[in-house]
Amino acid sequence: MKEIGVGIVGFGTVGAGVVEGLLKEASLITRRCGVSIALRGIADLDIKTPRGVDVPPGLLTTDALALAAREDVDVVVELIGGTGIAYTVIKQALEAGKAVVTANKKLLAEKGEELFALARLHGVDLYFGASVGGGIPIIRSLRDGLVANEIHAVYGILNGTCNYILTRMSREGSDFEAVLADAQRLGYAEANPSLDIDGFDTAHKICILASLAYGVSIPLEEIAVQGIRGLNPVDVRYADELGYVIKLLAVCKACGNKRLEVRVNPTLVPKTHMLASVSDVFNAVLVNGSMTGDTLYYGKGAGRAATASAVISDIASVARHRVSGAPRAMEPLPAIATTDYALQRPEDCISRFYVRLMVREACGMVGRFATLLGNHGVSIFAASQHEATDAQCAAGYVPVVILTQPARTGDLVAALTEITEQGIVQSMPLFMCML
């Protein structure tokens, strides 16, 4: 039985899960993959705090670079996070001809091109299966399972915190702030929740999926990102009445003419759609391929054991490659500018829309806004006027919800701006994409 040496750098939540999994399931992993995976060491600045794992003596060290450089370490597993020491560890490991496994979305987003080029240059693996979707083998499925498919679109529910908040708002009719506070209390949301609820975590992940699906490198700052902060429960309720649930959806879609639409925003999903059934902290990715049609991958997107499962799966793959004599698998690294897609401009993206307007209560107002929408090329698919609250009555406005036919975002915004300027509505109407 051949043996592959592994060094774990970063002994936090996921690191501890990986160590536990490697030790506990050693014989299972060996039986399944034909390689024995030997844990050579674990590096962390803090090697005193117990992590709930029995670590064999002598494995812990505070010197990450020395561990990663050891002769008997073939695979370096980077679980520190961030772009500081993590970057240095990975760079030195790749340059020394070692395979690297990481779950570091941020580093991949910022330094991915450089690191993948380095891996290619040195003929070694750089795997990152745990960076998107936690325990769901979505990276692997895109890389290998759908290799013969042109990818038409990828839709993802990629952030467990947001999905948990949305699920509870939908079930209970609660306010965003109240559910967020509860989620923080329960440990489902960070004290500073911005990365999650403002959509940036989701954006990092869709950029990684886009790079795999389309062979493009997409700068995070160029895509349109909208989170769920301050989502109004009235929209959750109106959506429900119309047969939809609101999900924070990441979209990456080929829209012809070598244009890619990449965006993150709250989106109405029909209740009959598989993605609508994805509740609580679960994640899911729907991929529409040219041969498979829709396939969907669902599971826990975060958490110690689920993420560790993905890391160990990567370790097993690169270990198999190394013992098979091929230091780098002949597998697609995320292609770096191998294709010539350009980003679709946000105003050119086409979608059906949910629009909520506070329409001035006066004869002919509904007719006027409908006409204005039509003038801008936006057709109404469904419309409903809702009972006004006392305060709304007093102010002289009534809530109206419309669902549009597919329309250009820029056209919708132009129409809504004109409607607002003409005083037909109280303020700029709220709108959301529909799946």
Add this chain to the structure above:
Amino acid sequence: MKEIGVGIVGFGTVGAGVVEGLLKEASLITRRCGVSIALRGIADLDIKTPRGVDVPPGLLTTDALALAAREDVDVVVELIGGTGIAYTVIKQALEAGKAVVTANKKLLAEKGEELFALARLHGVDLYFGASVGGGIPIIRSLRDGLVANEIHAVYGILNGTCNYILTRMSREGSDFEAVLADAQRLGYAEANPSLDIDGFDTAHKICILASLAYGVSIPLEEIAVQGIRGLNPVDVRYADELGYVIKLLAVCKACGNKRLEVRVNPTLVPKTHMLASVSDVFNAVLVNGSMTGDTLYYGKGAGRAATASAVISDIASVARHRVSGAPRAMEPLPAIATTDYALQRPEDCISRFYVRLMVREACGMVGRFATLLGNHGVSIFAASQHEATDAQCAAGYVPVVILTQPARTGDLVAALTEITEQGIVQSMPLFMCML
């Protein structure tokens, strides 16, 4: 760029899809997997009938064995089906040191042990990703993505014909026979539909998934298989009223003491469950792993393009292994008796149950059967008496539906048998498992 030669044996629906995909997406596949896949030939007894694919001249042959034996064919793709010539082609290819890709469930079920041993002996790949779940990369996910997970359970909707029929019965309240006839007319069911609707196709597939998940070889004839033939629409309706849908579910579950429960039968699935949203011809597999918890894989389980996608994905994988210098990937072949699981006896399987009884209309009857169930250790979770039809009234029986707490199958059967023998019900009650 290295080149790998492929010979396709069997130019039916899937074969034509594979040829089309390989020709059409050649540059995409090469870019993604770093290997050029060269189609050397296509063998079929019928090389005259057009398949809707432009085949370059000189590729077609009627001599399958000669094609598979060619020096420049590195990978043999068997898409004939059955256990005759398909077996000979695969055997000779493996013995000649070629990699083999097949979608042949039946052959794997009957001769899998022998063929996998042969592949192991000759150090070559034998891939079968298209044998379960069509375009869904479930085999790959179980093999690689969940490598660190002990598998607690696998639940699958694995037959598109059955799921189509069940979806329509549920939506329309239609009779089984009427929907089957319609499905046959539309091409969703075979003229002889037994393999599908009696559950055998599903059983073949769950045996393959069980072999991957648990390292056991399960003889098809030893597992309990019940299809959907003759499913009564009244049960579909009662299930709906109780918040469930009926799915033909394949189950493979570790139930402690090294026992495996493997079965195929119509099962009530709660409407809030992801598997309940799997409609029409779609398939899905839910895997509960020790580290990931639940993960689910969804997509088209059959059809030319989806199945061809899985075949090409396998071709790409074995091609990469060959150019990397490792003729056989260090990947788990389905383990052959590498573990010591035994099948749980059907009567020892524990489940919640749906039971429909025609209870004699007389004082105390409901009390009597409830008591008898209790005497056999079966607890009632919910019960409802339904309005009797005129015919039922005339006969003196009323329909009653109960849902049980988890119970031993043998205990339930014993209780129902006694209830029947005592004349409390018109005939042996119908029962179904619940998820």
